[in-house]
Amino acid sequence: MDTLIFGGLLATLIAMYRESPRTVVLGAWWLVLGAVVLLMAHHVAGGPALPLSH
Secondary structure, eight states: HHHHHHHHHHHHHHHHTTOOOOHHHHHHHHHHHHHHHHHHHHHHHOOOOOOOOO
């Protein structure tokens, strides 16, 4: 999960460094953000249940 997030951020940084059009950089940023949200939702929902009531 971390590899995908850091890879996406690196791709966005490279797009910024190469002075790509603004739409490419923003598109990459939103794509990474969407991936982070989906991966975190999967991670949180798939984790072990916490015993909240004893």
